[in-house]
Amino acid sequence: MENKYNLKSPAVKRLMKEAAELREPTEHYHAQPLEDNLFEWHFSVRGPSDSDFDGGVYHGRIVLPPEYPMKPPSIILLTANGRFEVGKKICLSISGHHPETWQPSWSIRTALIAIIGFMPTKGEGAIGSLDYTPEERRALAKKSQDFFCEACACSMRTALLPPSPNRDPRPEDHEAQELAQQISFKADSRQVSESAGATSDPPTLSPAENSSPGARDGSEEPLEDQAEVSSLSPPPSAVRSEGPGRPLSPRQRRAHQARQRRETPPPPPHPDAVRRALAGVRGRRQAGSAALILVLTLVLAVLIFRRIYLAQEYKLDYEL
């Protein structure tokens, strides 16, 4: 494989390292590139023992973009599991569907641990997610061991080290597990902060606050000046409009909308509704003026009629 790739490419360099790091299977996960393609990997992960996925070993593909690790990997499961759809890119905040939250210092191992960490969480309609019943999941976990992957010639029964008797339910690497929790937690906190404040903007330090405690005495700037500078910190809208990487992911947006629909804060008026309401006001105003014209016309008609009538009466009188 070494000869086939440009070792100067940062992605190749990095993936070679990751392949070496992940060469030996652990009891929780294993992943290696396909023989003929460094940018496509196959992985196996063990279902957490404290969940409906206990006893399951699940297989899948990881597709790395040429820009890796600047861009995230895509993850696709090949074993039916009841949590992630088979054959479809799945949606973790770590995978290709959330390029804006991917961190270049994460690795394939981070992704594997995130998958394991995500299995027992709720799908909640996210892309590629399934919410099967516990019974179905347990049945699939049992069945998963029979899977054999022809592409990488591995059987799920032997893909991972056998679980040790007193094993942790999840990957032994405490740090990595913490990371996986962070990832899932992050997705949650984001949605919460969005529905709470609509726009969660990066906090801004006012200069008065951000001086380190020791440096404060030496502050030469007059107070007005500081106030001025703090008012110059970027307005949220300006901050938002610059970076193309900034917008919320579609999934977050949908989740946000779903939440809005479900929960208390009344959704902002839809443009159509506004238009309709405006049309109504306009309509009422038009109806009013039409009525006024009608009344005035009637009054005029009555006056003219009376005039004619009076004139005729006069004429009649005259004749009489």
Added chain:
Amino acid sequence: MAEEKQESSRPQGEMEGVNCLAYDEAIIAQQDRIQQEIATSNPLVSDRQPLKVLQNEYAKEDSIYQLKIKDLHKKYSYIRKTRPDGNCFYRAFGFSHLESLLEDSKELQRFKAVATKSKLDLVNEGFTEFTIEDFHNTFMDLIELCEKQPGLQELLGSFNDQNVSDYVVVYLRLLTSGYLQREHGFFQHFIEGGRSVKEFCQQEVEPMSKESDHIHIIALAQALNVSILVEYMDRGEGGTVNHHVFPEGSVPRIFLLYRPGHYDILYK
């Protein structure tokens, strides 16, 4: 731009399943296109230009900006622009500082020592060594390049090589994140939304294209012990440009121009 996209996606909220997936990919593709458009019209780091190029960027009758540009002229003569891709602060800082090291071997040695040690600090904080070492190596390569006293064009060339340039940005982001987390007791007070410092770093510091605010600047300035002066130019009244030095009271080495959402490099 971001807002527009959000607007246009609103009616799609009702879509489901397969359509969603296609729609997501369409959005990602659109974002890529926008990024490419920005990329073709702006180099990552531009040549040094006379400051008066700024005047042409604003209408003549835009008196607020024209006055402020005049004010800027009193102190600076040149500007070097960076690509507005959300990484501009790190790129501007990185280039500007390495450029200054070409003529200051004493600071170069100090900085090299700090940079060399920084990887160990990050590993001790829990960053995975094999994932951060490529970024660190690229950063060190550039510092070593400066030691060889290359022409400015060579340094500029490296900073315009997307691979190299982005790796430097990643490493500066990691240093910022590492410092914020090390000093979390202090920085926690400035983080809104009930997030921990670690969450803030994972959401606003480490991912690429996340923009920088005061908190990022002060952390990076302190992590590397390099003083940064930022001139703030926006629509505020007053006709003068205000500046702020990070950390406060230090003697600035790096001069940056901030306009809402973007940083460029200034030269005296």
